[in-house]
Amino acid sequence: MLSMQNISMVYRTDLVETHALREFSLEVEEGDFISVTGPSGSGKTTFLNIAGLLERFTGGRYELDGRDVSALSDAESSAVRNQKIGFIFQSFNLIPDLNLFDNVDVPLRYRGFKAAERKRRIEKVLEMVGLASRMKHLPSQLSGGQQQRVAIARALAGEPRFLLADEPTGNLDSHMAMSVMELIAEINRNGTTIIMVTHDPSLAEMANRNVHILDGRVSDNGADTQMAKQMVEQMAAQMANAATG
Amino acid sequence: MEIGPIWRAMMRNKTGAILIALQIAVTMAIMVNAISIMQERTRVMSRSTGIDEHNIFHIASIGFAEDFNERVTIEEDLAALRGMPGVVNAIQSNSLPLSGGGWSMGFQTEPGAEIDGTSAAVYFVDEHGLDTFGLNLLAGENFSQTDIAWRERSATDWPDKTLVTRAMAEALYPDDPDGALGKTIYVIDDDPVTIIGIIEQMQAPWNGWDGVERVVLTPTHTLFGSTRYIIRTEPGMRDEIMPQVEELLAERNKDRIVRSMRSMDETRERSYRADSSMIKMLTFTIVLLVAITALGIVGLASFSVNRRTRQIGTRRALGASKAAILRYFMTENFLISLVGVLVGAGLTVGLNMFMVETFSLTRISWYLVPAAMLILCIVGQIAVFQPARRASSVPPAVATRTV
Amino acid sequence: MFSYYLKLGWLSIRRNPFLSALMIAAIAVGIGASMTTITVNYLMSSNPIPQKSGSLFYVQLDSWDPNDQGDDGFDLIDQLTYLDAMALMKAGKAYRQIASNRSGLVLEPQGEDERPFSVDTRNTWADFFPMFDLRFQYGSGWDGSADRNLEKVVVLSKEINEKVFGGEDSVGRNLRLNGMDFRVVGVLDTFLPVPKFYDITNGAFNDPEEIYIPFNIAVEYELPRNGNTSCWKPTDGDGFEAFLNSECVWIQFWAELRSEQEKQEYMAFLDAYVEQQKELGRFPKPLNNQLSDVMEFMESQEVVEDDAQVMLGLSLMFLAVCLLNTIGLLLAKFLGKSGDIGLRRALGASRSSLFIQHMIESAMIGLGGGIVGLGLAWLGLRGIEMLFGDYIENMVGMDWVMVLTAVGLAIMSALLAGLYPTWRASRIAPASQLKTQ
Secondary structure, eight states, X not given: OEEEEEEEEEEEOSSOEEEEEEEEEEEEOTTOEEEEEOOTTSSHHHHHHHHTTSXXXXXXXXXXXTEEOTXXXXXXXXXXXXXXXXXXXXXXXXXXXXXXXXXXXXXXXHHTOOHHHHHHHHHHHHHHTTOGGGTTOOGGGSOHHHHHHHHHHHHHTTOOSEEEEESTTTTSOHHHHXXXXXHHXXXXXXXXXXXXXXXXXXXXXXXXEEEEEETTEEEEEEEEOHHHHHHHHHHHHHHHHHHHO | OOHHHHHHHHHTTHHHHHHHHHHHHHHHHHHHHHHHHHHHHHHHHTOOOSSOGGGEEEEEEEEOXXXXXHHHHHHHHHXXXXXXXXXXXXXXXXXXXXXXXXXXXXXXXXXXXXXXXXXXXXXXXXXXHHHHHTOOEEEEXXXXXXXXXXXXXXXXXOOSEEEEEHHHHHHHOTTOGGGGTTOEEEETTTEEEEEEEEESOOOOSOTTOTTTTOEEEEEEEEESSEEEEEEEEOTTOHHHHHXXXXXXXXXXXXXXXXXXXXXXXXXXXXHTHXXXXXXXXXXXXXXXXXXXXXXXXXHHHHHHHHHTHHHHHHHHHTTOOHHHHHHHHHHHHHHHHHHHHHHHHHHHHHHHHHHHHHHOOOOOOTTHHHHHHHHHHHHHHHHHHHHHHHHHTXXXXXXXXXX | OXXXXXXXXXXXXXXXXXXXXXXXXXXXXXXXXXXXXXXXXXXXXXXXXXXXXXXXXXXXXXXXXXXXOOGGGOSSOOSEEHHHHHHHHHXXXXXXXXXXXXXXXXXEOSSTTOOOEEEEEEEEOTTHHHHTTOOEEEEOOOOHHHHHTTOOEEEEOHHHHHHHHTTSOOTTOEEEETTEEEEEEEEEOXXXXXXXXXXXXXXXXXXOOSEEEEHHHHXXXXXXXXXXXXXXXXXXXXXXXXXXXXXXXXXXXEEXXXXXHHHHHHHHHHHHHHHHHHHTTOOOSOOOOEEEEHHHHHHHTTOSOHHHHHHHHHXXXXXXXXXXXXXXXXXXXXXXXXXXXXXXXXXXXXXXXXXXXXXXXXXXXXXXXXXXXXXXXXXXXXXHHHHHGGGSTTTOOOOHHHHHHHHHHHHHHHHHHHHHHHHHHHTSOTTTTTSOO
């Protein structure tokens, strides 16, 4: 579904050339749950911005659903973000002056849906994250975990092709973090593709696959995560059991 | 467009919006009332005096010597003036329109001390008066030479013929102004005067008087010691002839002095100087005011945009194009302007009512209010365009920054 | 602490020069416009003779037509008839009194090639000079005997003395007016009352007259009258004599009454006089005598033009717009340095000390705006002078009262504008802005 080939990102100033990403390649299938890890300064944020079409890259090729999205105009890339990508930010990025309903509404407005359609979708996603009863509340009236759930609802409302999560639990305590991760895992089980950027190894384990970035390069691409290995082992064991009877 | 959410978000952070809306409202109130005043002054200033202004000038003659023979002086002066090449005609008079000083008397349709009269400005002229002023006689006839009397300073007798303006005829005989011709009116309670002609238009000396169109001409040469000559020249020759006349009169007779020679154009300018100054001051004020309000909007909008950088980045990430961001801020400002001009409309009318009451100004013409509303909304949009453009260029990557 | 706050305020202003300049400019423009119109109104309504304005009274008697209002729609006619003026002068019941009117005479300078020219003249009495506190450069006014004996004496203004006698001591010299020889008895020092309160009927802001001669001389020789003459009744017969005996009003009358008691006594005298005249068939209207002191008289004659008041109102509203502007800018500024404020709170500053600090900063900006505004007001007054020309050339200067008003108004406006932003700033929670989001 998503294909990045030899992406490179170079920041040039008068004095210095910084290579944030070099020859970065990634293939993502429908339904994947990918974690992208790496130390600070490794290029994770650059990857995130490029994957989310938030920034233009300097070299390589990026295909989304078979379409080359490398050199789109501002209006075109905005439309792609709006329709195909759902963002989840570390600091939630809810608009403080809008209530939950209006917050989830924001991307739907840019989509051009009619009022009835928007209402239906908003109610559905807020129901899904368990916050439908607080639709008219402001973000400041919610806990961190609840705010992130609203952000997730916002990301899902447009039925995107994949969710792009940036340290989704970075600003939450461990208890809230658990429940948010469970939500994300459930969303993936329901079929949504997820790409998650994190520096926390235990979170990275929850994904199916891990991509590790070091100095702008992929150091461990497509390696199965520990959890995936466990799952495969479990399945293998089950099959073996069934076979032996 | 997303008017609902924009409005709701604005309501939760009202201060900046209120400040701008109030500025717009007060600016509108000042602007519309100032323009109304300017319109009224312009209207007043553009009124015609009824005389041939561009070709008329006047000069005062003041006798002082023991043996100053005023009558002979006047007769000889007028003969000389009328004989000058380029001079159409000349008369001696006490005053002229817009000069600020003159005579007024009350005239009644019935004799008697208890009857209320209608006041009118009085100009002393001879049979050349109509031609010198360039007046248009609508009905009846001019004075003849035999009608003209010579009046000493403390005499009280009035000649029994008079010419009145149409406005005076309407004031005296509202039901039948044309029938004023031939009627007898009474000055100083019971001195009879017959209207032998009706003039189309002539103004009194006092431009602010509500009876400024009511004028009465009386066939009199005055012997008051000092007088004024009114001279009308051929078109275009006025400036050439003026110094000639001053020289001529000064030389002819050393028992008097001549002074205060002015063209009618200059008299008009001086007469309306306060009004034209008011217009200039108000224009300056309005321009300054709109500029300040516009700059205020630019400043506040910039500040407001800066505070919401993160939000803008988030919206961009969620799929807003640059144009969508621009539209957001333009719309937000438009809503504020709308509130501002609605409140402003109320303030404007209120202020105008107060000024009509206190200063007897005129009421504003109705179309000024919607026009001002439109203009201020447009000014607001222009002012917010720059900050809104800057907002739209906030990069989407701002959303992922952790600072 | 105060000087510390001053330093903080100064540093804050300097840190963002563009924003500070914008704020100062906003206030300055508002102050400039307001002070221009305030000064004009102030001068138009200022007391031209403060040391005596409470003891000089303008006399009005209602000798007018019972069927008609006075001229110009005023309730009470503003001049006296000759009969009444002379009767009051003769009775001499006030400490000092004068009847006066305006005239124009022709002055013939000595010297063959000198051309005669006309001079603005005031016909008045000996009391005029002490009553209105006039100072003399040379000589003095005439005394009562000159009035009685019809002596041809004249007092010159400083300017006329310069023009005719080159500014020398001309006392005793001869001056030819309207063909008659007058003797100079005094030359006035600079005299420029603004407004020209003693004769408002003929223009409240005109220049004062150029020469002064005894009233009785003007009457005796039937010298020309300049000024308003209004008659409601026909004169009985022709000629100057008939005019003097008529009900025409053309004379201004002032009385000096030094105490409330003197004022009451004089009022009683006026009432008795009018009652007596009523018995002779005059004064058909009900008794309505009026004694107005200088300020009361100017107010009743509406000396301050409507236009000036309208402009004052509009420019105060203009100031309000500038203030709204300033509130916005101050808000932007104070909230923009919320990090600094949060830090101070974390380090122990109380809310009220933050409030004071920022009010002081607002006041400093106000001071800057006031000073620049003064300059703008000066420009504004020059502009008005240019527009109106010789109408008001005597009028457009700022005295120290106006200067202080300007600065005070600016500071107060800035404080007012600063109230809300300062309050918002002081409510910033300690260290709230220090965390990076």
